[in-house]
Amino acid sequence: MPSTRDRQRDRLKGLLVFRAVLVTLFLGSAVALDVRTFASVSEPRNLTLLGLIVGTYALTIAHGLALRQRLKPQTLAWAQILGDLGVTTILALVSGGFDSLFLFFFHLTIINAAIVLGRAGGLVASGLTVLSLSYLALVSAGILPHPILSEPPALQAWRTIAYEVVVNSVGGIMIAVLAGHLAERLGEATEALQRRDIDLQELRALNEHILSSLSSGLLTVDGRGNVIFMNRAAEEITSWTSKHVLGRALSELFPNLADAALGPHFGKDPRLESTFTRPDGSQVHLGFSVSPLRNSESVEVGRIIIFQDLSDIRKLEEQMKRSERLAAVGQLSAAIAHEIRNPLASISGSVEMLHADEAIDDENRLLMDIVLREVDRLNGLITDFLAYCQPRPLRAERRDLRELLEELLHLYRSQAERDRIHLDVDLIPQSEPVEAMVDAEALRQILWNLLINAGDAVRSRAPEDRQVRVELNATTLGQQPAWVIAIEDSGAGVASDLRDRIFEPFFTTKDHGTGLGLATNFRLAESHGGRISVEAPLHLKGARFELVIPAATDSPPESNPRLPSPEAVEEAS
Incomplete structure (x- = not known):
């Protein structure tokens, strides 16, 4: 809030302007009307x-320059008031004494003093005015000589002079009291308005800070459905900026939100969900609620829309459902696998005994070889599946993910060169530690399976289009720091309707394989407290698999999860 000095300085500036206008208006017009002024300057x-x-x-x-020099405003104010009283006295002396047109300048000076210096300043100015009027009375009565004119105007009667002195003096004192009172009230009102303005600014700033600090997106629309406010969280969730959104129709920017907020079914569902497509084409799952926007008179003037990005929550829900489904399938399949292995052993033993008989002809021997080969294949499949269903204890240790990944990529490069695959690697710089508590053998199995899948996906492409990209970046898992390893290819990608099934056991899009590779990767990632998912490609046009592993912390792990046995498992796309 401005100080008393600042207010005095502002009033002095106004007084300077007022004086300049007054001098120009009255003295200039007086000289202009009396053309003899310039004819006889002497x-x-x-x-x-x-x-x-x-x-x-x-x-x-001079006073304006002094104000710029930041001199004491009270000293400058008294200098101006005394100067104005002196100028007014001289004007009255040369323009007819008590008959002067400029006599009311005394009262204007008293008002100015009260405004700038308060009631005390006005009373002092009125006292000095009384002295000036007394001096003017002595000159008008001929008691004192005229200080300027050689031929003073005609002398006036003492009664008239006394009347003028008393009336102007009493009027000046009354004006000083009244102007001082009004100036004080004006100062109090100004301070109250300034305090209210400051309070309003602080309240507005607090309101803006609260709205900008909300983690939920907030939109307000007017009665015509146009967006009138958008907070920072809404900008981050939607990737729109307030500058681009404000004033535009909600139905144009957020059609799904507009149907719920402005449609005929408003208010029936307290909580709604919808998908929203960002300007870059990515989609987010929004949960939102709509409330009426009312003014101070409780009249509805628009809508308030509060929404959150539920994409991560939906992914977690899908992973939980998938984990439950895989657990049920695993338990059932493990029991079935045990039951199948016993008959397979009997079949294999019996056929081997028949195969040893020298009386068997070549055709039957060939058929027995086929049976034995298929029995071995089925037995290998059961072995792999039991390894998936029967986890082993996690041998976790603090390891540098960059180092593990570089070792694996060194092995994979020879295969990539043989298949004429261009390998693009983008890892965190060496200066940053990339540590996590992992089972190195299991992690190598996950990454190797993903690299083999990526290579299989691009092998059908022309050599110049065979690309595999590997990334290592920082991210978060929930509220905790984590690392994400992404493997992206330029293959055909994964159809959207297959993404929910791709991590299920025995599901594969290949002509060969068991369909256990990605299912095993999923269990391995879960055992590390992380996740694996298939995402929309960012750099290439194929599939993008992201493995998220929690970053290493100083606290020891709370549990000892179990991992599937990292034996060789056939990969699945």
Whole structure:
């Protein structure tokens, strides 16, 4: 809030402007109307008028410069008031005494003093006015000689002079009291308004800070359905900026939100969900609620829409459902696998005994070889599946993920060169530690399976289009720091309707394989407290698999999860 000095300085500036206008208006018009002023400049009266005009302008300029020098405003105010009283006294002396047109300048000076210096300043100015009027009375009565004119105006009667002195003095004192009172009230009102303005600014700033600090997106629309406010969280969730959104129709920017907020079914569902497509084409799952926006008179003037990005929550829900489904399938399949292995052993033993009989002809021996080969294949499949269903204890240790990944990529490069695959690697710089608590053998199995799948996906492409990209970046898992390893290829990608099934056991899009590779990867990632998912490609046009592993912390792990046995498992796309 401005201080008393600042207010005095502002009022002094106004007083300077007022004086300049007054001098120009009255003294300038008086000189202009009396053309003899310029014809006889040597006359004391005319010379005095012109000197007052020039002097007043000079003093105004001098006071303005003094204000810029940050001098004490109270000292400057008294200098201006005393100067104005002196100028007014001289004007009255040369323009007819108590008959002067400029006599009311005394009262204007008292008002100015009260405004700038308060009631005390107005009373002091009125007292000085009484002294000036007394001096003017002595000159008008001929008791004192006229200080300027050689031929003073006609003398006036003492009764008339006394009347003028008393009326103007009493009027000046009353004006000082009244103007001082009004100036004090004006100052109090100004301070109250300034305090209210400051309170309003602080309240507005607090309101803006609260809205900008909300983790939920907030939109407000007016009665016509146009967006009138958008907070920072809404910008981050939707990737729209307030500058781009404000004033535009909600139905144009957020059609799904508009149907719920402005449609005929408003208010029936307290909580709604919808998908939203960002400007870059990515989609987010939004949960939102709509409330009426009311003014101070409780009249509805629009809508308030509060929404959150539920994409991560939906992914977690899908992973939980998938984990439950895989657990049920695993338990059932493990029991079935045990039951199948016993008959397979009997079949294999019996056929081997028949195969040893020398009386068997070549055709039957060939058929027995086929049976034995298929029995071995089925037995290998059961072995792999039991390894998936029967986890082993996690041998976790603090390892540098960059180092593990570089070792694996060194092995994979020879295969990539053989298949004429361009390998693009983008890892975190060496200066940053990339540590996590992992089972190195299991992690190598996950990454190797993903690299083999990526290579299989691009092998059908032309050599110049065979690309595999490997990334290592920082991210978060829930609220905790984590690392994400992404493997992206330029193959055909994964159809959207297959993404929910791709991690299920025995599901594969290949012509060969068991369909256990990605299912095993999923269990391995879960055992590390992380996740694996298939995402929309960012750099290439194929599939993008992301493995998220929690970053290493100083606290020891709370449990000892179990991992599937990292034996060789056939990979599945």
